[in-house]
Amino acid sequence: MHKVSKISVLGAGSWGTAVALLLARQGHLVTLWSKNISYLDCENKKYLPGINFPNNLLVTDNLKHALDTDYLLIAVPSHAFLDLIAQIPNVPKHGIAWLTKGIEPISYRLFSNILLEKYGPIPLAMISGPSFAKEVAMQKPTAMLVASNNELLQKKWQALMHSQYNRIYLSNDLIGVQICGAIKNVLAIACGISDGLSYGANARAALITRGLNEMVTLGKSLGATEQTFYGLAGVGDLVLTCTDNQSRNRRFGLYIGQGDSITSATDKVAQVVEGLHNAKQTATLAQQNQVEMPICTAVYSVISGVQTAAQAAASLMARDLNY
Numbered sequence: 001m002h003k004v005s006k007i008s009v010l011g012a013g014s015w016g017t018a019v020a021l022l023l024a025r026q027g028h029l030v031t032l033w034s035k036n037i038s039y040l041d042c043e044n045k046k047y048l049p050g051i052n053f054p055n056n057l058l059v060t061d062n063l064k065h066a067l068d069t070d071y072l073l074i075a076v077p078s079h080a081f082l083d084l085i086a087q088i089p090n091v092p093k094h095g096i097a098w099l100t101k102g103i104e105p106i107s108y109r110l111f112s113n114i115l116l117e118k119y120g121p122i123p124l125a126m127i128s129g130p131s132f133a134k135e136v137a138m139q140k141p142t143a144m145l146v147a148s149n150n151e152l153l154q155k156k157w158q159a160l161m162h163s164q165y166n167r168i169y170l171s172n173d174l175i176g177v178q179i180c181g182a183i184k185n186v187l188a189i190a191c192g193i194s195d196g197l198s199y200g201a202n203a204r205a206a207l208i209t210r211g212l213n214e215m216v217t218l219g220k221s222l223g224a225t226e227q228t229f230y231g232l233a234g235v236g237d238l239v240l241t242c243t244d245n246q247s248r249n250r251r252f253g254l255y256i257g258q259g260d261s262i263t264s265a266t267d268k269v270a271q272v273v274e275g276l277h278n279a280k281q282t283a284t285l286a287q288q289n290q291v292e293m294p295i296c297t298a299v300y301s302v303i304s305g306v307q308t309a310a311q312a313a314a315s316l317m318a319r320d321l322n323y
Contacts, residue, residue, distance in 0.1 A: 004027055004028055004029060005028045005029070005070045005071055005160065006028070006029045006031075006068075006069045006070040006071070007023050007028050007029070007030050007031070007069060007070065007071040007072075007073065007160065008030075008031045008032075008033060008066040008067065008068075008069035008071070008072055008073065009023070009030065009031070009032050009033065009073045009075050010033045010063075010066060010072070010073065010074050010075060010076060010084060011033070011034065011074065011075030011076035011077075011080075011084075011099075011100075012032050012033070012034035012037070012040055012044060012047075012059070012075075013047055013075065013076075013077070013133075013271070013272070014044070014047035014048055014133035014134065014137075014271070015075055015099055015133045016032065016073075016075025016076075016099060017032065017044040017047060017048050017133070017137065018048065018133035018134070018136040018137040019073065019075065019099060019127070019136065019161075020032045020057055021048075021051065021053070021054075021057065021136075021137050022136055022137075022161060022163070022165075022166060023160060023161065024053070024054045024056050024057035025054060025139075025163070026160065026161070026163060027056070028056070028160065029056055029058075030056060030057045030058070031058050031059075031060055031065070031066050031069065032057060032058070032059050032060070033059075033060055033061065033062075033063060033066035034059070034061060035061060036061070037059050037060070037061045040059045041059075047133070047271070048133065048134060048137050051137045051138065063087055067088060067090075067092075069092055070092060070093070070094060071092065071094050071097070071156075071157075071160065072088075072091075072092045072094075072095075072096050072097065073097045073098065073099060073127075074096065074097070074098040074099065074100055075098070075099040075100065076100060077100065077102075077272045077274065078100055078101070078102035078103065078104065078105055078111075078274055078277055078278075079105050079272075079277060081098075081100055081104060081111060081114070082104060082106070082114070085114070085115065085118060091119050091122050094123065094153055094156065095122045095123030095124055095125070095150065095153050096115055096119075096122065096123075096124060096125075097124070097125040097126065097127060097146075097153070097157055098111060098125075098126055098127070099126075099127050099128075101128065101178075101181030101182065101184075101185065101274060102181060102182045102185065102274050102277060102278050102281070103178070103182045103277075103278065103281040103282075103285070105277040105280070105281060108281050108284055108285060108288075110174075110175065110178045110179075111126070111178065112124055112126070112149070112174045112175070112178060123148070123149065123150035123152070123153040124148060124149050124150065124153070124174065125146050125147065125148040125150070125153050125154055125157050126146070126147045126148070126174060126177055126178060126181075127144060127145075127146055127157065127161070128144065128145060128147065128177050128180065128181050128232070128233045128237065129142075129143060129144035129145045129169075129232040129233055129236055129237060130142075130143070130144075130232060130236035130237045130239070130240035130241075131143075131144050131237075131240075132240070132244070132246045132247075134246065135246075136165075136166070139165045140165065141165055141166075141167075142165065142166050142167070143166075143167045143168075143169065143232055143236070144161070144166065144167075144168055144169070144232065145168065145169040145170060145171050145177070145231070145232045145233060146158055146161075146168060146169075146170055146171070147170075147171040147172065147173055147174045147176075147177035147178075147233070148170075148171075148172065148174065149172070149174055154170055154172075155170070158170060169231075169232060171228060171231070171233065173224055173225045173227075173228040175219070175222055175223050175224045176219050176224030176225050176228030176229065176233070176234075177228060177233040179215065179218060179219040179222060179224055180215060180219070180228065180229060180233040180234045180237060180238070181233065181237070182274075182278045182281060182282060183211070183214065183215045183218065183278070183282055183296065184215070184234075184237045184238045184241050184242075185241065185249045185274045185275035185278045186211075186249075186275050186278050186279045186282050186295075186296045186299050186300075187207065187208065187211035187214075187215070187238060187241075187242055187295065187296070187299075188238075188241035188242045188247050188249035188250040188253065188275060189249050189250070189252055189253035189256070189273075189275040189279065189299050189303075190207050190211065190242075190253065190295050190296075190298070190299050191204050191207050191208065191242040191243070191250060191253060192247075192249065192250040192251060192252060192253020192254040192255075192256070192257060193253040193254070193256050193257040193299070193302065193309045193312075193313075194207055194253075194257065194313065195250075195253075195254055195257065196253060196254040196255065196256060196257015196258040196309070197257040197258075197309060197310060197313065199313065204242065204243070207242070207295060208238060208239065208242050208243075210295060211238065211242075211295050211296075212229065212234065212235065212238060214291075214292075214293040214294075214295055214296055215229055215234060215238070216229045216234075217291050217292070217293070218282070218285060218286060218289065218291050218293060221289040221291050222285075222289065248269045248271050248272070248273055248274075249273055249274065249275040251268070251269050252265050252266065252269050252273045252275065252276070253275075253299075255268050255269070256302065256309055257309050262276075262303060262305075275299075276303060279296065279299045279300040279303050280300055280303075280304070282296045282300070283296060283297050283300040294316055294319060295316065298312040298313075298315060298316055299312070
């Protein structure tokens with residue numbers, strides 16, 4: 001029998017709720033925090049309806065109460081990350097872990113850098129990999145990984161999350177895993193746009209493959225390990241989000257390719273589309289680091305209204321050949 005831990009998950013979207021369910025089913029005392037708990041009762045009626053909460057999963061809108069915990073897991077969208085940590089004066093003894101994928105949308109900083117700047121040299125862990133929230137909540141077999149700067153914290157989160165349904169791998173490349181989590185969202189939008197334009201399977205495969213190259217190139221320029229991009233956080237999550245319509249970023253791209261406006265597409269998805277933020281972040285980082293990322297830059301040009309989807313696709317095809 002493993003030791004029961006107190007764990008707080010901050011953010012009750014689909015992903016935060018799914019991981020809270022996973023942890024509670026492992027027998028831990030889990031608190032799920034949200035500013036708005038009107039849609040949370042015995043289930044998450046908004047994002048994961050029909051999946052009941054176990055008795056050891058408690059819901060609260062009291063952040064101070066949620067911070068009285070052994071392990072802290074942040075699961076808010078990227079644009080809410082800074083506001084949330086501003087309300088966390090002290091770090092639990094086991095540091096901070098997060099599920100949030102992306103880059104801080106104002107300063108273009110990695111979340112690991114933001115946390116280290118605020119709290120000093122604390123243990124950090126990011127949980128990532130190819131994992132749709134609904135499938136995790138429904139206990140379908142899933143592989144994820146924990147990237148960390150601290151071996152003890154890393155192995156603890158591996159033990160907390162590992163189950164007969166979830167296999168948890170380890171990585172020490174915090175930079176690479178974070179870059180993967182941001183860029184795969186942009187590439188999922190690109191694949192959605194391509195499929196919305198009915199460009200076919202060949203184009204989708206090309207976007208995934210060449211998009212991976214862009215991901216590797218930027219990641220290496222920022223100090224990431226190349227091997228990371230060929231694992232669960234890279235290829236795994238990239239293939240998942242680019243090819244399955246459970247991906248909100250892919251669905252957003254589909255709507256754009258079919259002629260919807262940005263506003264209309266966002267409304268139809270009805271959840272946070274992280275790729276909308278990540279596209280600008282990625283294009284900016286590419287420029288700052290003098291890295292060529294034509295697919296990600298084309299997606300940003302569509303989102304920012306510089307080109308239509310068809311024009312962006314034509315410009316990609318018209319690029320000079322590389323030898």
